[in-house]
Structure formats: structure tokens, C-alpha cells
Amino acid sequence: MHDNPVIELARNGALKVTVRARSGAPAAEEYAAEELRRHLQEMTRAGPCRRFRFHAAPHRIFINDREAAAQSGLDVPADLGVEEFLIATQGPDLHVLGGGPRGVLYGVYHLLESLGCRWFTPEISRIPKRRTLRLAPLSVRAKPAFEYRDNFNWDTGDPVWRVRNRFNGWHTPLPDYMGGQVTYGDGLFVHTHFSLVPPELLFDQHPEFFAMQGGRRRRDAGQLCMSNREAMRVAAEEVLRRMRAEPRATIFSVSQMDGGGYCECPDCNAVAAEEGAQSANALRFANAVAEITSREFPDKLIDTLAYGWTVDAPRHTRPHPNVRVRLCSIATCLAHPLGTCADDGSGLAGNGAQFLRALEAWGRMTNQLHIWHYCTDFSHSVLPVPNFEELQGNIALFKRHKAYGIFMQGFGDEGGGAESQLLRGYLIGKLLWDPKTPLWSTVDDFLGGCYGRAATPVRRYYDIYHQRLREDRRFHFSLYEPPASRLFDEDLVAPADTALAEGERLVRGPQRFRVRLLRDGLAYARLCRALPTAYRLQEDTYGPTGDSGALSVRLDKLEQDWRRAGKLFMGEGNPTKDVVTSIRRRLRSHPVDWLRDGDRAVAILPTLCGQILEWRCHGRQWLVPAIPEDFAYPSPAGYMEIPGHVYNVFQCRRCGDSLQLNTRLNDGLRITRTLTLTGNTLAIVSRIVNRSEKTVRWSWGARTFLAYPGAGEVAFQSATGPQRIAWGDIPQTSNPPHGARAFEEGLLPNGEWRVIFAGFTVTHRFSGHSFIRTTLGRSDQRQGLSLYVCTDNLNTAPGDGIEVRQELTIEKT
Numbered sequence: 001m002h003d004n005p006v007i008e009l010a011r012n013g014a015l016k017v018t019v020r021a022r023s024g025a026p027a028a029e030e031y032a033a034e035e036l037r038r039h040l041q042e043m044t045r046a047g048p049c050r051r052f053r054f055h056a057a058p059h060r061i062f063i064n065d066r067e068a069a070a071q072s073g074l075d076v077p078a079d080l081g082v083e084e085f086l087i088a089t090q091g092p093d094l095h096v097l098g099g100g101p102r103g104v105l106y107g108v109y110h111l112l113e114s115l116g117c118r119w120f121t122p123e124i125s126r127i128p129k130r131r132t133l134r135l136a137p138l139s140v141r142a143k144p145a146f147e148y149r150d151n152f153n154w155d156t157g158d159p160v161w162r163v164r165n166r167f168n169g170w171h172t173p174l175p176d177y178m179g180g181q182v183t184y185g186d187g188l189f190v191h192t193h194f195s196l197v198p199p200e201l202l203f204d205q206h207p208e209f210f211a212m213q214g215g216r217r218r219r220d221a222g223q224l225c226m227s228n229r230e231a232m233r234v235a236a237e238e239v240l241r242r243m244r245a246e247p248r249a250t251i252f253s254v255s256q257m258d259g260g261g262y263c264e265c266p267d268c269n270a271v272a273a274e275e276g277a278q279s280a281n282a283l284r285f286a287n288a289v290a291e292i293t294s295r296e297f298p299d300k301l302i303d304t305l306a307y308g309w310t311v312d313a314p315r316h317t318r319p320h321p322n323v324r325v326r327l328c329s330i331a332t333c334l335a336h337p338l339g340t341c342a343d344d345g346s347g348l349a350g351n352g353a354q355f356l357r358a359l360e361a362w363g364r365m366t367n368q369l370h371i372w373h374y375c376t377d378f379s380h381s382v383l384p385v386p387n388f389e390e391l392q393g394n395i396a397l398f399k400r401h402k403a404y405g406i407f408m409q410g411f412g413d414e415g416g417g418a419e420s421q422l423l424r425g426y427l428i429g430k431l432l433w434d435p436k437t438p439l440w441s442t443v444d445d446f447l448g449g450c451y452g453r454a455a456t457p458v459r460r461y462y463d464i465y466h467q468r469l470r471e472d473r474r475f476h477f478s479l480y481e482p483p484a485s486r487l488f489d490e491d492l493v494a495p496a497d498t499a500l501a502e503g504e505r506l507v508r509g510p511q512r513f514r515v516r517l518l519r520d521g522l523a524y525a526r527l528c529r530a531l532p533t534a535y536r537l538q539e540d541t542y543g544p545t546g547d548s549g550a551l552s553v554r555l556d557k558l559e560q561d562w563r564r565a566g567k568l569f570m571g572e573g574n575p576t577k578d579v580v581t582s583i584r585r586r587l588r589s590h591p592v593d594w595l596r597d598g599d600r601a602v603a604i605l606p607t608l609c610g611q612i613l614e615w616r617c618h619g620r621q622w623l624v625p626a627i628p629e630d631f632a633y634p635s636p637a638g639y640m641e642i643p644g645h646v647y648n649v650f651q652c653r654r655c656g657d658s659l660q661l662n663t664r665l666n667d668g669l670r671i672t673r674t675l676t677l678t679g680n681t682l683a684i685v686s687r688i689v690n691r692s693e694k695t696v697r698w699s700w701g702a703r704t705f706l707a708y709p710g711a712g713e714v715a716f717q718s719a720t721g722p723q724r725i726a727w728g729d730i731p732q733t734s735n736p737p738h739g740a741r742a743f744e745e746g747l748l749p750n751g752e753w754r755v756i757f758a759g760f761t762v763t764h765r766f767s768g769h770s771f772i773r774t775t776l777g778r779s780d781q782r783q784g785l786s787l788y789v790c791t792d793n794l795n796t797a798p799g800d801g802i803e804v805r806q807e808l809t810i811e812k813t
Contacts, residue, residue: 004089004137006234007059012045013131017094018057022065027177028101032108033063036096037114039586042127061094063711064104069095077141082170084143087111094135102168102179103143104157110142119165120449121422122158146398148182149407149432154416156425165429169407182405185242185252190305190326193224196235199699200795209234211263216745219795220699225565226281229265230497235285236292241298250410251324254286254294255305262309272498279306280314283325290320298322298401303370306362310352311602313361319368324404325332328372329355329394333476334385335469337393349476363401374479375428376411378572380528381418382562383481383488383519385495386465388427388439406432413567415576419521420462422450452511454503461499461518468492482529487506497522513564520561531586533628542605542613542634543589555580578647582632585647593652594660595677602677610650610661610673612639617810618682618760624705624784629734641686642790643669657776668692681809685768689801700804701790703737704764708785709757714751714776720746725776733777736786740777748772755785761811764789768805 008016017040021033027752038505040046056502062068063433069076080086080099087096096111107558115135116128150169157160157171163178166587170189174181186196197209199219207217209231210224217225239252262268262278272278286304295301302320306313307328333348334343338356341349362369375391377383383482391408398406408428411418415593423446443462447455465487469475477487504515530551532544559580570579592613595602603614614621616640623638630636632647643665650661650673651761658676667669670691676683690696725741733739743749748771755762762786772792778785793801 005092006762007092007094007135008039009059009133010130010136011132011796013044014045015040015044016057016270017338019060019061019063021063022068025064026101026763027489028179029064029087031177031179032101032105033097033747035105036063036108036112039117039127040133043115043117043130044133045129045131049413052642055405056607057093059094061096063096063108065095068093069097080141081143081195083147083471084141086139086141088139089135089137100179101176102403105163105179105231106142106144106166106700109166109668109669111141114138117272118445120446120450122156123557126449129324131320131660134271135745136772143434146403146405148407149429150406151375151408151425153408153410153412153421153425154412155418155421157412157416161431165426165634167429171412181627182251183249183406185239185246185249186743188239188242188252188254190253190255191258192255193235196238196254197224199229202234202734204724206230211261212265212268213263214742214744215260218516221263221305222257223262223266223284224256225263225265226256226285227263227265227271229288232285232288233292236289239289239293240304243293243300250299251301251303253303253305254289255326255476256282256307257312259308273686275314275316277310277314279310279312280317282306282310282318283314283323286323287317287320290322293318294322294574298729303304305372306358307372311358315366321365323369324368325362325366325373327355327358327789330372331478334374334387334390334479334481335476336473337396340393340473341476344474344476346476348478353402359398359401363403368400368404369402369440370405370407371799372407372587373398373685374409374410375424376409376418376421377481378411379574380483380516380524381411381413381481381569381571382418382524382567383475383520384688385424385481386469386487387460388424388443388462389469391424391427392431392435392437392439393432399435403736406782408432411569411572413569415566417517417562419518422760423447435452437537449613450501450511451507453506454511454515457499457503457506458515461496464492464496464499474640483525486688487680488522488525488529491527493522501634513561515695516561517565520558522662523554524558527551527558527583531583531628535557535625535634535756536601537592537614539590540592542589542592542595542608548587550582555583560668581647582635584633593659595657595682597657597677599678600677600679602675602682604652604659604661604675607662608635609640609644609648610663611635611637611650612675613637615639615682615808617809618649620810622707622762622810624707624782637705639684639702639704641671641673641702643688643698644671666713667696667698668694668700669696681785681807684808685803687801687803688796690798693798695798696796697793698796699791699793700769700802701765701788702788702804702806704808705736706755706762706785706787707783708755708778709760712755712757714753714755718743718749723749727778729780730776730785733782733786734779734781736777736779737775737788738777738783740775740786740788743776744772749771753787755787756813759813761810761813763765763807763809765807765809766804769802 019033021029066076074090082100083102085103087107091386095106118126154173159174162172170184189628201273203219211221213221221680268281271280290302303324332352332355338352343349343492361616451458500519534545563716570576591608593604601616626634626637648665649662668691670689674685711727751767754763766789775788
């Protein structure tokens with residue numbers, strides 16, 4: 001046994017150590033040795049390291065050479081885990097040992113961090129410059145707190161950065177020479193049931209494979225029938241096929257689709273009743289697949305979700321040994337760790353309490369629980385998300401409940417640019433390795449590296465928000481927090497912006513731009529809150545009251561910064577250009593095209609998705625206007641159709657007594673809508689043709705939002721006989737057709753329904769294509785009744801299409 005002296009790594013810019021990978025070492029160990037050599041050279045500004053001339057240096061660093069370690073007298077543990085490492089000095093030398101390739105790499109990075117190296121972002125590192133570099137005797141053995149560590153985050157998607165910060169998850173491919181990663185089957189990461197049992201191929205022959213809702217098997221229900229044994233077999237065969245085709249993949253998701261209600265068939269209902277939770281059906285389905293696949297591939301895993309309506313654990317069913325459950329914390333508070341919120345009636349604290357109960361229940365039944373957690377604003381990604389303390393508290397909580405792995409869903413859309421996602425990704429890497437990592441000193445370390453002299457004011461920006469959340473446990477926010485949230489009230493935004501303005505003055509170049517991007521999030525919140533909330537129809541224009549010029553200038557500045565930053569998406573799947581377009585349309589006036597017949601008139605807005613804004617008949621206006629709470633206000637007013645989006649612009653031309661609207665959607669669908677007003681009748685003919693070169697899946701629907709003159713009833717003829725819907729039986733809903741009463745199959749109107757008011761009858765006729773559903777919903781607050789009709793999901797080949805004809809007639813009675 002040798003005494004362990006101080007190891008002199010470099011003196012006066014000359015390296016005094018040689019880094020050695022063992023003979024025949026795998027590529028990951030060679031890469032680990034090269035990473036150490038590269039950083040030591042950069043730190044000391046020395047020349048190239050000598051790889052094999054050991055007599056040229058008094059000290060050696062051995063990379064996973066167990067034989068050399070044993071010969072030196074070092075006690076080498078035999079039970080090092082695959083990501084575990086041991087760093088120890090022995091005599092004049094240093095040994096970095098790992099249980100697997102990633103463990104070796106992590107040992108090298110731990111050593112470099114102990115020497116002051118940091119990799120804050122893929123572009124920003126801190127490599128201290130020291131001509132003389134000494135290392136005191138040490139012996140460190142460490143392993144990660146969680147065996148699976150992933151963060152879905154575009155900004156930190158660089159593989160070199162991810163390895164250095166010790167992520168091992170699936171979202172950024174890590175080559176073998178970087179230690180590899182946990183690999184999911186291609187296309188089988190989440191929401192996979194329809195990939196395994198596709199409705200477009202199997203529904204016609206096997207409707208029993210798919211969820212029953214409202215008494216019928218539905219192609220568009222969005223879920224499988226998870227009690228169907230044959231559907232389980234089909235899914236297992238497809239998973240087996242993919243396992244054989246992808247030998248490197250180790251885990252395959254067999255999980256429910258996003259959204260969509262669960263199956264209500266007698267068998268599924270019986271299982272849920274027996275187990276006290278809908279999750280029992282999903283877990284039994286995954287177990288059945290694992291039972292089959294494990295016979296051929298005992299080392300490959302199946303995972304499934306506890307998410308939304310499957311979050312609660314079942315009473316009796318336990319996961320198969322090869323099944324991993326991923327428990328998802330969606331719809332919980334992002335402001336405080338679970339179990340520390342005060343309930344304010346918003347639902348977030350209550351959802352958190354439910355999730356905490358589920359965490360405890362699932363944790364009792366498996367020691368292989370995975371967590372899916374959220375750490376961004378999915379709707380408005382540039383807005384502040386002050387969740388650093390929530391992240392640390394919940395990661396520690398998950399560790400106490402023996403979670404096996406954690407997937408943090410940040411902002412993964414191309415271009416990234418969500419508020420503080422670089423810092424958040426850095427923190428998450430540290431906390432997933434060790435939840436006890438000092439939070440705010442780690443934040444300060446990052447801020448110093450990325451913001452320089454602006455670090456102190458930027459820290460004050462974060463403190464303003466986090467301090468408020470510490471003081472008020474009723475102050476909640478979610479992953480869909482809007483600009484109208486009290487999180488963006490002036491009492492918080494003003495001091496936060498003042499702090500960032502100070503930081504912006506202190507720095508130049510890239511550091512200044514980083515500070516300004518934080519300020520832009522606050523400016524965006526202020527802009528959204530200042531948008532017009534009153535619009536006026538004046539002859540041939542429809543626009544906001546007041547002058548919006550100053551707001552347009554503010555938007556121009558934000559758009560310029562976002563373009564420079566490469567920010568392509570503002571929210572999940574929501575392009576920044578669409579958001580900017582929506583705001584611009586809200587700030588400017590829009591041309592109105594009129595159809596007139598005597599004193600009857602219809603106002604159409606081609607630049608706002610071709611919506612019908614007003615229908616004047618019998619001395620009154622019959623359509624409900626949009627209100628500021630509506631999505632993409634002022635677009636969703638009066639009469640609207642899908643397909644189409646509130647951002648779509650239609651070209652309008654007159655054809656005799658009619659108006660024809662035309663547009664082409666991004667997926668290649670061409671929409672032609674012809675409107676004709678004859679007396680009290682408005683005729684609408686909608687033709688949609690696929691002008692692309694591939695089959696397009698879509699559906700057609702139309703909503704007429706009537707401004708009713710008082711209570712009434714709805715009458716129609718259906719296959720099961722005449723129907724009369726009393727006013728009190730029409731559901732109240734703030735966002736129709738969501739939450740409205742649906743009529744399908746035998747209750748579907750036979751191409752016509754009538755709304756009967758005192759003194760008036762509105763008749764709505766529709767034909768030209770088979771319809772699958774109609775809905776009724778009313779809003780007494782807005783004095784509106786929603787009449788909605790839609791088709792089934794359609795698969796339309798190139799050149800094919802449909803035509804739908806509607807007539808709306810208003811008569812005095």
C-alpha cells in the first residue's frame with residue numbers, strides 16, 4: 001500500500017500526468033480518456049498529452065483498468081453498477097473505475113467538475129485556466145439517484161452536453177462511444193395503442209377491438225377496448241415483430257392514446273368496478289402483452305401509463321415483472337412541491353393531492369415506478385415558469401417513493417426558446433443525479449457562466465417570483481398558464497422587468513441578448529393583456545376600437561427577437577408565426593363582404609377563417625359574437641367550419657348572387673365554400689378536395705352559434721322517432737360544442753332540426769355526406785345556442801373529396 005501524495009497534474013503549463021485507457025478498451029472508455037485529455041490540455045494550455053510514454057510523466061490516470069488498480073493495491077469493488085463509478089488516488093496515480101461505459105464517463109466528468117469545469121449549455125462552458133494544477137488525495141464512489149434520467153428539451157438536445165450532464169434517456173440519441181442510452185422501440189415511446197392496433201386497418205373488420213362509448217363501438221373514441229383478449233394478442237404480435245427488428249431497443253411502450261375517453265363496454269366496466277380504477281384495464285392489457293413477449297425476450301421491457309383517467313392505482317392487479325408504469329403528473333401545480341400547496345379551489349391543488357395518493361399507491365406495488373413530470377408552459381413558452389424549488393422538492397419526493405426513473409417534459413418543439421429552459425435543463429441534470437444538490441448555488445454558478453455581470457439582476461428576477469410562491473401557498477400555476485394569470489400581474493412583472501432592464505444595461509453581445517429574451521417574456525405577457533377586447537362592425541370593416549399602433553410596434557420588436565433566436569414554436573405544436581399572425585389580426589381591421597337580399601344581410605370575414613359574423617333577419621341579429629376569452633379572439637364568432645384554422649385566410653369573389661370563399665390548407669385540402677342568401681334562407685355549400693399527393697385524414701364540422709331571443713326547444717325526426725329537447729335539457733357550456741349534448745346513431749337528426757322560440761323558428765338542414773354526430777349546447781351568459789354537425793374521420797385519397805350542403809331558415813311564427 002502506497003501513501004497517497006498530492007498529484008501534480010500540471011506545473012507551469014506542462015502536464016505531469018498521462019491518461020491511459022486499458023489495452024483493447026471499448027470505444028466509450030477511449031472516449032472518456034480523450035475527454036479527460038482534452039480538458040486537461042485546455043485547462044493548462046499544454047501541448048498534446050502523451051498517451052503511452054509513461055516514463056515521460058510522474059503520474060498516471062488509469063481509465064477503468066481494474067488490473068492496474070488491483071496491482072497498485074487498490075480495493076476494487078466487484079458490485080459497481082452500470083452507471084456507478086469509483087475515483088481513487090493510489091500512490092502517485094489516479095484510477096477512474098466504472099461498472100459500465102456510462103459509469104466510466106461519469107467518473108471522468110465528476111473529476112473534471114471537481115477541478116472547476118462546467119458545461120452550462122451546449123454552447124457555454126467554463127473550463128478554468130490554471131498553469132499549475134494539483135489534485136489532493138481522494139476516494140469517491142457515486143451513482144445516480146435514478147436509473148432513468150431524461151429531459152425533453154430542444155435547447156439541451158446536444159448529445160455531448162447530455163452525456164457531460166449525465167442524462168441517459170431516449171430523446172437525444174447517444175452513440176455507443178458516448179456510453180449509449182436507454183432505448184425505446186422506434187415509434188413506441190408513448191400513446192402507442194393505435195400504432196399496435198391501428199383503427200384505420202382493423203376497425204371495419206374488428207370494431208370490438210375499439211372503445212365503446214354511448215353504447216356503440218367508435219372509430220373516433222380515441223382508445224382501444226382494453227379488455228378484449230384478441231386485441232391484446234394483436235398488440236403483442238406487433239410488439240414482438242418490432243423487438244425482433246430492433247435488437248438494440250430495450251423498452252417498448254404499450255400505452256393508452258392521448259385524450260379520448262375510456263371504453264364503457266360491460267367487460268371494461270366490470271374490471272374498473274372490481275379494481276376501483278380505470279387503470280386496471282390498461283395495466284392488464286400491458287401485462288398480457290408482457291406475458292407473451294417475455295417468453296422470447298425476457299430482458300426487454302414493456303411500459304404503460306398512469307395518466308389522466310388511469311392515474312389511480314388498481315386495488316388488485318400488479319405490474320408484470322417486465323412492465324414499468326409511468327405515472328404522469330399532468331394538471332398538478334407547478335408552483336409548489338406536491339403535498340405543500342394550499343387549496344384555492346382552482347383544482348390544481350386537488351389534482352396534486354390525487355397524484356400524491358396515486359404515487360403512494362403505485363409505489364407500494366412496484367419498485368420500478370417511472371415518473372413523467374412537466375417543467376414548461378405548453379401554451380405560451382416564453383412566459384416565466386418559476387418552478388425551480390418545485391422541481392427540487394418533487395424530485396426528492398419521487399426519490400423517497402423509490403421512483404426508478406424520471407422523464408421531465410420541457411419544451412421540445414423545434415427551435416426551443418422556452419423561458420429559462422437552458423438553466424432548467426442544467427438544474428434537472430444535477431437534481432436527477434443527486435436531489436440534494438444545492439439549488440440556488442447551482443443557479444448562481446450557471447448565471448455567472450451565462451450572464452456575466454448581469455448575473456445578479458437576473459438572479460433578482462428569479463427571486464421576485466420564487467419569493468412570492470414561498471409566501472403564498474395558494475398561488476398556483478399550471479403547464480398551460482395564460483398571460484391573463486395573476487403570475488403576470490404588474491406587481492410581479494414590474495419589479496422583475498426592472499431587474500432585467502438593469503442586467504441588460506450591464507452587458508453586451510450574446511449575454512445582453514439572453515437577458516432581453518427573458519424581458520421579452522414579460523413584454524409578451526403585457527402585450528397580450530393590452531390587446532383589444534372590443535370590436536366594432538362599421539359598414540365594410542370589422543376592427544378594434546381605439547388605436548393599436550403602439551401595440552403593433554411592440555409586437556414587431558418581439559417578433560424580431562424571436563426570429564433572431566430561431567424560435568419557431570410559441571406553444572406545443574403552435575408555430576410562432578401563427579401566434580404573431582393571430583395577434584396582428586387582432587390588432588387590425590378586417591374587410592367585410594356582404595350578402596344582401598332586401599333588408600336581410602349576412603356579414604362574412606374572409607381574413608378571419610371565412611366566418612360569418614352577423615346574420616340580420618326579421619329586424620334582429622342572429623349570431624353570437626366572439627368574446628375575449630375565446631381562443632384566438634376575435635375569430636370564433638357566429639358561424640364557422642372545420643377543417644380550417646382561425647389563422648386561415650380565404651379569398652372571396654362574387655358569383656352572381658353568391659359569394660365564393662376559397663383557401664388551401666397546409667395538408668393540401670382545398671376548401672371552396674359558396675354562400676347564397678335568398679330571403680330568410682342562407683344556403684351554404686362546402687366542397688373539400690384533397691389536392692395533395694397523399695391520403696389526408698380529416699373530418700368536417702360546422703358550428704352555428706345562434707343568438708337566441710329567449711328560451712325554446714329543439715325538435716327533429718330521428719331513426720328512433722320524433723325527438724323534442726326541452727330548453728332545460730340542453731347543457732350549459734362555456735365552449736360549445738365541447739360539453740354539449742350529443743346525438744348519434746338512432747338519435748341522429750334525419751338531415752334537419754328546428755329550434756322553436758316564441759315568435760320564431762330556425763330550421764337547419766344538412767345533407768350531401770353521411771354525418772356521425774350532432775350536438776346542442778347553450779350559454780345563457782352569452783345568450784347563445786350552439787348547433788354543431790360533423791362527419792366521421794375521413795381518409796381522403798388525392799383528388800377525392802366531399803360536398804356538404806346546408807340551409808338555415810329563420811321564419812316568424
